[in-house]
Amino acid sequence: MLSVQPPAITARTLAEQISAAYEQKSSLIITGGNSKAFYGRHTKGFELSIAGYSGILNYEPSELVITARAGTPLKEIEELLAEHGQMLGFEPPSFSDTATLGGTIACGISGPRRPYAGAVRDFVLGATIINGKGDILKFGGQVMKNVAGYDVSRLMTGALGTLGVLLDISLKVIPKPAVEETRILPYDHQQMSTLLSTLGRQPIPLSATYLHKNLLYVRFSGAKAGVVSAAENIGGDVLRQADLFWHQLKEQRLPYFNQDRSLWRVSLPPNAPCVPDLIVDTESVTEWGGAQRWVYPKDTNALQQWASDNGGHASYFRNRPDANNCQVSSNDTNGSSFSPLSPALLTLSKRIKHSFDPHNILNPGRLYADL
Amino acid sequence: MNSNIAANIRTQRLASLIPMLSQMIPDHAILSEPEQLKAYECDAFTTMRQMPLLTVLPDTIEQVQHVMRCCHALDIPVVARGAGTGLTAGSMPVENGVLLGMNKFDKIHDIDLHNRSAWIDPGVRNQAVSDATAPYNLYFAPDPSSQLACSVGGNVAENAGGVHCLKYGLTVHNILELDVITIEGERITIGGQALDAAGYDLLALMTGSEGLLGIIVGIRVKLLAKPASARVLLAAFATIEDAGNAIAEIIGAGIIPAGLEMIDQKGIQAIEALMHAGYPVNAAAVVICELDGSVKEVEDELNSVLTILHRLNASDIQISTNEAESKRIWAARKAAFPALACLAPDNYVMDGTIPRRALAQVWTKINLLADEYQLLVVNVFHAGDGNMHPSILFDSSDEDQHKRATELGTRILELCVQVGGTISGEHGIGLEKINQMCLQFTNNEISQFHALKSAFDSKALLNPGKQIPTLARCTEFHSMHIHNGEMPFPHLERF
Numbered sequence: 069m070l071s072v073q074p075p076a077i078t079a080r081t082l083a084e085q086i087s088a089a090y091e092q093k094s095s096l097i098i099t100g101g102n103s104k105a106f107y108g109r110h111t112k113g114f115e116l117s118i119a120g121y122s123g124i125l126n127y128e129p130s131e132l133v134i135t136a137r138a139g140t141p142l143k144e145i146e147e148l149l150a151e152h153g154q155m156l157g158f159e160p161p162s163f164s165d166t167a168t169l170g171g172t173i174a175c176g177i178s179g180p181r182r183p184y185a186g187a188v189r190d191f192v193l194g195a196t197i198i199n200g201k202g203d204i205l206k207f208g209g210q211v212m213k214n215v216a217g218y219d220v221s222r223l224m225t226g227a228l229g230t231l232g233v234l235l236d237i238s239l240k241v242i243p244k245p246a247v248e249e250t251r252i253l254p255y256d257h258q259q260m261s262t263l264l265s266t267l268g269r270q271p272i273p274l275s276a277t278y279l280h281k282n283l284l285y286v287r288f289s290g291a292k293a294g295v296v297s298a299a300e301n302i303g304g305d306v307l308r309q310a311d312l313f314w315h316q317l318k319e320q321r322l323p324y325f326n327q328d329r330s331l332w333r334v335s336l337p338p339n340a341p342c343v344p345d346l347i348v349d350t351e352s353v354t355e356w357g358g359a360q361r362w363v364y365p366k367d368t369n370a371l372q373q374w375a376s377d378n379g380g381h382a383s384y385f386r387n388r389p390d391a392n393n394c395q396v397s398s399n400d401t402n403g404s405s406f407s408p409l410s411p412a413l414l415t416l417s418k419r420i421k422h423s424f425d426p427h428n429i430l431n432p433g434r435l436y437a438d439l
Numbered sequence: 440m441n442s443n444i445a446a447n448i449r450t451q452r453l454a455s456l457i458p459m460l461s462q463m464i465p466d467h468a469i470l471s472e473p474e475q476l477k478a479y480e481c482d483a484f485t486t487m488r489q490m491p492l493l494t495v496l497p498d499t500i501e502q503v504q505h506v507m508r509c510c511h512a513l514d515i516p517v518v519a520r521g522a523g524t525g526l527t528a529g530s531m532p533v534e535n536g537v538l539l540g541m542n543k544f545d546k547i548h549d550i551d552l553h554n555r556s557a558w559i560d561p562g563v564r565n566q567a568v569s570d571a572t573a574p575y576n577l578y579f580a581p582d583p584s585s586q587l588a589c590s591v592g593g594n595v596a597e598n599a600g601g602v603h604c605l606k607y608g609l610t611v612h613n614i615l616e617l618d619v620i621t622i623e624g625e626r627i628t629i630g631g632q633a634l635d636a637a638g639y640d641l642l643a644l645m646t647g648s649e650g651l652l653g654i655i656v657g658i659r660v661k662l663l664a665k666p667a668s669a670r671v672l673l674a675a676f677a678t679i680e681d682a683g684n685a686i687a688e689i690i691g692a693g694i695i696p697a698g699l700e701m702i703d704q705k706g707i708q709a710i711e712a713l714m715h716a717g718y719p720v721n722a723a724a725v726v727i728c729e730l731d732g733s734v735k736e737v738e739d740e741l742n743s744v745l746t747i748l749h750r751l752n753a754s755d756i757q758i759s760t761n762e763a764e765s766k767r768i769w770a771a772r773k774a775a776f777p778a779l780a781c782l783a784p785d786n787y788v789m790d791g792t793i794p795r796r797a798l799a800q801v802w803t804k805i806n807l808l809a810d811e812y813q814l815l816v817v818n819v820f821h822a823g824d825g826n827m828h829p830s831i832l833f834d835s836s837d838e839d840q841h842k843r844a845t846e847l848g849t850r851i852l853e854l855c856v857q858v859g860g861t862i863s864g865e866h867g868i869g870l871e872k873i874n875q876m877c878l879q880f881t882n883n884e885i886s887q888f889h890a891l892k893s894a895f896d897s898k899a900l901l902n903p904g905k906q907i908p909t910l911a912r913c914t915e916f917h918s919m920h921i922h923n924g925e926m927p928f929p930h931l932e933r934f
Binding site for chain 2: 129130153186189205213216220223227268269271293294297336356359380412417423424
């Protein structure tokens with residue numbers, strides 16, 4: 069049984085700070101471990117740190133659920149799960165040992181396993197939050213099925229703290245796969261699309277893909293029998309130290325990510341074509357069976373337009389990974405980081421923001437200038 | 440509402456609405472005769488009924504937009520409805536409001552094999568999606584028990600689940616994109632063909648919102664590859680504790696079954712009497728476990744599960760060796776509710792979800808409560824998800840029994856919330872369980888729900904009075920509840 073330590077700061081203290089900010093209409097910048105300070109637009113205000121609101125509140129392996137305070141280091145959660153042969157299914161990047169659970173949910177960034185296991189929001193079962201008026205509110209729960217009321221806890225994922233300050237979060241966890249194997253194949257983008265389209269219609273234990281410079285890496289995870297048979301069928305070379313490779317990809321520590329340029333993320337239907345050379349560097353990285361591309365654009369407007377034309381969207385992600393605690397000098401984050409929303413969606417999003425945060429004090433402008 | 444006032448409103452609304460609707464909707468798609476409207480007065484929760492002002496059956500998205508614009512302009516409520524298989528009066532009409540039937544939207548427009556998705560109308564039946572995609576070895580994973588009849592639009596509105604959602608997720612995990620018409624008649628696209636979309640995750644918010652935020656007119660569903668092999672196993676237990684421990688140990692061993700169900704003795708006996716499926720009638724409980732994957736994987740997992748079951752003194756273990764045997768075991772489980780209909784005229788099916796660890800404790804407590812209220816309660820549930828379906832059997836023609844059944848239901852849901860669970864796992868809230876929302880949520884939380892609803896529908900015209908109670912209603916419910924649970928006006932259908 070877990071012994072739950074009281075947090076250094078309490079939910080009540082945080083709620084009082086937000087309540088005071090609401091009264092004074094003063095903006096707050098919500099911070100945790102600052103591991104993803106680079107992500108989203110720049111914003112101004114008083115810092116509200118949740119780093120001291122930390123601790124794992126509940127975890128029983130047979131429940132497949134963990135509940136922890138938002139300031140809990142992601143590392144602590146992952147280590148505890150690993151001790152019991154379990155993991156976070158969305159394989160979140162941490163970008164630093166200081167990464168917290170709250171930041172992970174608020175940023176909504178999923179790792180290599182995402183297309184096969186699900187996104188951050190797919191694993192969120194419940195959340196206690198503080199809205200922009202200082203009310204402590206609990207939505208969802210610790211159970212797999214819950215349809216009471218609107219799904220506010222999942223709405224918090226990727227909202228970059230603009231709708232509420234996360235307090236306690238319950239996540240579904242999954243068993244760590246018994247076996248994993250990664251194969252490398254000399255495939256180009258078209259060959260990858262054809263292969264994955266065929267594999268996608270078979271019960272194959274795919275768990276990650278990576279394509280760069282015409283080398284396709286395919287990971288299989290699961291029970292030994294299924295993994296061995298799938299890997300043998302696909303052929304190619306076995307990647308040694310595969311765990312390290314996927315970790316470095318997830319944490320963006322592969323050399324590709326260490327360039328002194330602005331890195332963009334493109335989210336697309338899996339079989340969308342290559343991003344044209346005219347608008348990006350040709351050496352882009354493709355993950356998620358084709359559904360996620362990492363690119364260095366030559367023309368950001370053209371990239372966003374092309375992504376939209378092809379059923380997806382493109383967003384500014386970061387500058388050099390090792391500059392992650394520095395202010396990004398790029399103009400991107402002062403302008404628009406994310407693909408523009410349609411006028412109807414923007415209006416609706418503003419109304420949603422207003423419903424949680426009537427005085428616009430929570431991370432104002434972090435997601436979009438108007439949110 | 441006073442009947443004279445209601446009749447006046449009805450007359451005025453019909454006079455202004457029908458000519459306006461007729462500008463774009465053909466006459467045959469506007470139903471106004473009582474005998475036509477009768478078919479739309481309730482969903483599958485048949486004890487609550489309300490005749491609509493009109494039923495409109497559009498067959499184009501433009502017509503849906505027109506209906507919404509008319510109703511918005513005239514301040515007339517709109518309730519959307521698919522197949523009407525909902526179990527919580529969620530698509531029951533509201534007085535003097537329009538019932539928007541989406542049944543004519545029943546086409547599968549595109550099956551995208553490369554991206555494993557399909558673009559479908561909201562009125563397409565759940566099972567029809569899997570049938571249409573079966574030739575490509577694909578299927579749509581959410582499988583509510585009503586999947587033969589229920590529409591996918593309704594599945595999205597209720598975030599429906601089913602036996603297989605333990606492993607493959609609920610509707611929210613299996614859709615990619617929605618086309619939605621707002622109350623103002625505007626068409627918006629939420630989500631997309633990619634795995635995520637810019638901005639807030641409105642796809643998650645729309646799923647399970649019970650028609651209070653918008654009208655769904657198009658859905659891109661995710662398709663999964665059919666597993667190569669599936670085996671179903673049934674095991675009997677002499678005690679509920681052992682059965683509950685078996686559930687926990689299977690999951691704790693790192694196995695996620697495709698389905699993991701549990702039935703108590705009264706349920707087993709009722710099912711056996713109707714289906715003659717070979718269920719062990721003397722067992723305190725049975726556990727049904729489906730394993731799927733590659734042939735070898737299933738064999739390995741089957742061996743692990745059997746080891747657990749033997750250690751926990753399971754008996755009468757049956758293992759399917761082919762699809763027909765699997766179907767036999769499942770068909771009996773899925774016939775649980777018809778089987779219960781043989782025991783009593785009325786069945787109040789609860790839908791509480793609890794953490795699995797509390798399973799035996801809650802089960803025991805439900806039996807004690809059943810004794811206290813002198814009613815028969817049968818437990819059949821999705822044990823892997825902790826989603827209990829205690830069925831309270833009673834006779835609604837006996838006012839006292841009806842009252843006791845209602846109170847007992849509330850006590851059971853209270854118990855679910857107390858152990859960290861929820862009042863609804865898959866059926867939704869609708870009107871049937873709206874008071875119990877006050878058990879789970881504080882006034883501040885309910886106020887936040889209302890604020891969110893207002894962001895979509897400032898005039899509160901979409902399915903009003905459902906899902907989210909007013910604060911006054913909660914106050915009334917709590918005060919009644921505190922004063923020894925005596926319900927005034929027991930002859931009324933729960934408020």
